[in-house]
Amino acid sequence: MSASTELAANRRNIRPGRVIAWTLLILGGFLMALPILYMFSTSLKPASDTFDLRLIPAAPTLANYIDILQDGRFIRWFYNSMIIAVAVTASNVFFDSLVGYTLAKFDFRGKNIVFIAILSTLMIPTEMLVIPWYMMSAKLGWLDSHWGIMFPGMMTAFGTFLMKQFFEGVPNDFLEAARVDGLNEFTIWWKIAMPMVLPAISALAIFTFLGNWTAFLWPLISTTSPDLYTLPVGLNSFAVGEAVRWERIMTGAALATIPTLLVFLALQRFIVRGVMLAGLKG
Amino acid sequence: MSVTDPNGAAEGRPGLWNRLGIRTKHVLWAWAFLAIPVLFYVVIRFYPTFDAFWLSLTDGNIRRGPSFIGLENYARMYADPVFWKVFGNTFLYLLIGTPVSLVISFTIAYYLDRVRFMHGLIRALYFLPYLTTAAAMGWVWRFLYQPVPIGMINSFLTSIGLEQQPFLRSTDQALMAATIPAIWAGLGFQIIIFMAGLRAIPSSFYEAARIDGLGEWAILRKITLPLLKPTTIFLVVLSSIGFLRIFDQVQSLTANDPGGPLNATKPLVMLIYQTAFSSFRMGYASAQTVILFLVLLLISLLQLWLLRDKK
Numbered sequence: 366m367s368a369s370t371e372l373a374a375n376r377r378n379i380r381p382g383r384v385i386a387w388t389l390l391i392l393g394g395f396l397m398a399l400p401i402l403y404m405f406s407t408s409l410k411p412a413s414d415t416f417d418l419r420l421i422p423a424a425p426t427l428a429n430y431i432d433i434l435q436d437g438r439f440i441r442w443f444y445n446s447m448i449i450a451v452a453v454t455a456s457n458v459f460f461d462s463l464v465g466y467t468l469a470k471f472d473f474r475g476k477n478i479v480f481i482a483i484l485s486t487l488m489i490p491t492e493m494l495v496i497p498w499y500m501m502s503a504k505l506g507w508l509d510s511h512w513g514i515m516f517p518g519m520m521t522a523f524g525t526f527l528m529k530q531f532f533e534g535v536p537n538d539f540l541e542a543a544r545v546d547g548l549n550e551f552t553i554w555w556k557i558a559m560p561m562v563l564p565a566i567s568a569l570a571i572f573t574f575l576g577n578w579t580a581f582l583w584p585l586i587s588t589t590s591p592d593l594y595t596l597p598v599g600l601n602s603f604a605v606g607e608a609v610r611w612e613r614i615m616t617g618a619a620l621a622t623i624p625t626l627l628v629f630l631a632l633q634r635f636i637v638r639g640v641m642l643a644g645l646k647g
Numbered sequence: 648m649s650v651t652d653p654n655g656a657a658e659g660r661p662g663l664w665n666r667l668g669i670r671t672k673h674v675l676w677a678w679a680f681l682a683i684p685v686l687f688y689v690v691i692r693f694y695p696t697f698d699a700f701w702l703s704l705t706d707g708n709i710r711r712g713p714s715f716i717g718l719e720n721y722a723r724m725y726a727d728p729v730f731w732k733v734f735g736n737t738f739l740y741l742l743i744g745t746p747v748s749l750v751i752s753f754t755i756a757y758y759l760d761r762v763r764f765m766h767g768l769i770r771a772l773y774f775l776p777y778l779t780t781a782a783a784m785g786w787v788w789r790f791l792y793q794p795v796p797i798g799m800i801n802s803f804l805t806s807i808g809l810e811q812q813p814f815l816r817s818t819d820q821a822l823m824a825a826t827i828p829a830i831w832a833g834l835g836f837q838i839i840i841f842m843a844g845l846r847a848i849p850s851s852f853y854e855a856a857r858i859d860g861l862g863e864w865a866i867l868r869k870i871t872l873p874l875l876k877p878t879t880i881f882l883v884v885l886s887s888i889g890f891l892r893i894f895d896q897v898q899s900l901t902a903n904d905p906g907g908p909l910n911a912t913k914p915l916v917m918l919i920y921q922t923a924f925s926s927f928r929m930g931y932a933s934a935q936t937v938i939l940f941l942v943l944l945l946i947s948l949l950q951l952w953l954l955r956d957k958k
Contacts, residue, residue, distance in 0.1 A: 460683070492939055493695075
């Protein structure tokens with residue numbers, strides 16, 4: 366049986382050094398996850414047990430979650446975060462791919478200038494742009510709106526660069542064949558080229574979603590009414606405003622974390638590969 | 648198909664679009680695809696960049712419009728002890744955070760790379776913090792840092808007979824206490840990148856080294872680390888940029904007195920935020936963003952120079 370031969374092979378590989386390394390790695394991993402586990406643990410404890418430091422709650426309860434969801438503010442913030450993250454992700458997938466495709470597959474004068482100009486924006490830190498964005502938003506009446514939070518992130522240079530790299534790998538023959546068949550360029554991009562770079566699109570979508578879900582600085586600046594806060598901004602205002610009730614703050618933090626963990630659990634392989642891609646392309 | 652025709656005139660006179668050469672159509676399509684994005688980059692990226700430079704030379708008044716004051720903001724910044732304190736803090740974050748996080752993440756990646764048993768689970772455990780919301784985790788860490796009996800870390804310290812630590816309440820420890828969550832959150836990303844770098848080293852190099860009788864340590868020093876140099880430089884730069892822009896965690900870790908105690912934890916981005924949006928001194932804040940930009944630019948150029956030199 367192959368399983369037993371594998372086991373035998375493994376046994377030969379077991380050396381004390383490896384066992385120690387493995388044990389330390391597991392311990393370290395547990396320590397890394399501890400703040401997150403502890404957050405969930407506290408969110409499941411009744412208020413009277415907050416100072417009970419056991420990781421597994423003695424009397425687990427969903428009371429904090431029910432409390433916070435009945436409060437209404439959190440549902441509102443959750444909804445804002447979701448709308449914004451999804452809309453910005455859709456926009457990035459569409460525009461970054463379209464621009465990446467055009468730069469990879471079309472020949473025209475000025476192409477390099479456009480590419481370099483877009484890439485050069487990677488050098489500009491967001492922190493430098495927020496003040497002009499704020500003044501622009503104030504003038505146009507975009508402050509305190511979903512659009513006001515979303516507009517700066519509708520396209521990104523990094524996404525464009527990533528997609529361009531991938532579209533360069535799409536063989537021209539497919540596109541030519543579609544052209545001969547009389548399809549227009551937009552259809553060729555959307556129906557022929559896009560499905561061929563699905564792994565890149567999923568990586569782009571995941572990272573854009575995560576990035577926007579956790580975004581803090583610009584949503585904090587561009588919104589003033591609590592109704593329009595995103596979850597991170599809302600949690601901050603909630604935790605400052607309230608007399609400190611840690612079990613409720615941890616519940617709020619857990620709510621902010623759950624979607625990203627779900628995305629991770631569902632798409633772990635893509636995420637790890639995506640990080641490698643992002644890192645190696647740099 | 649005329650609905651998506653980039654040439655609007657073609658709808659009325661179908662002949663015109665058809666009379667265009669293939670080349671011309673090609674170019675028209677390209678610019679039709681680029682029209683909205685080019686507008687976006689000009690209005691949302693380039694114009695604000697120049698605006699930030701311009702604002703830094705003005706008094707940055709929102710209501711009656713900014714008026715030009717030359718380099719006054721920069722002069723004021725130069726004379727401002729709070730700015731220098733914050734500038735120092737920002738570099739402390741970088742100088743502690745980058746080496747510590749790189750050494751830890753390399754060590755973990757180096758050993759994790761050889762572990763087969765439950766590899767995926769272990770990797771996921773290290774990677775989890777990278778997926779969290781920094782602003783929310785600031786609160787979680789703040790909770791962990793509380794004094795006995797609330798805080799887990801102090802409870803642990805007292806249970807093994809050590810003294811309680813003030814962490815975020817002390818001007819000496821607060822910056823360190825704020826750096827740890829930042830290192831913690833970024834570790835997973837660095838580990839994955841290091842592991843990708845390790846995988847990219849051809850195993851024939853190692854085999855040759857073993858045949859030559861090199862020990863583990865010598866292999867690490869003479870083969871692994873030199874071949875990993877581009878990865879390491881990339882991570883040093885990325886991590887430095889991350890620490891120079893630190894904000895979210897610090898804001899929620901010190902939410903009742905942001906950047907406190909006594910500016911001990913205040914990073915540059917928080918100073919910018921407060922100058923611009925609490926004091927509404929947009930011009931002065933813009934001058935601070937220009938300094939941040941120049942520092943980041945310098946680091947990016949350094950990376951380009953280092954990588955060009957070594958390859």
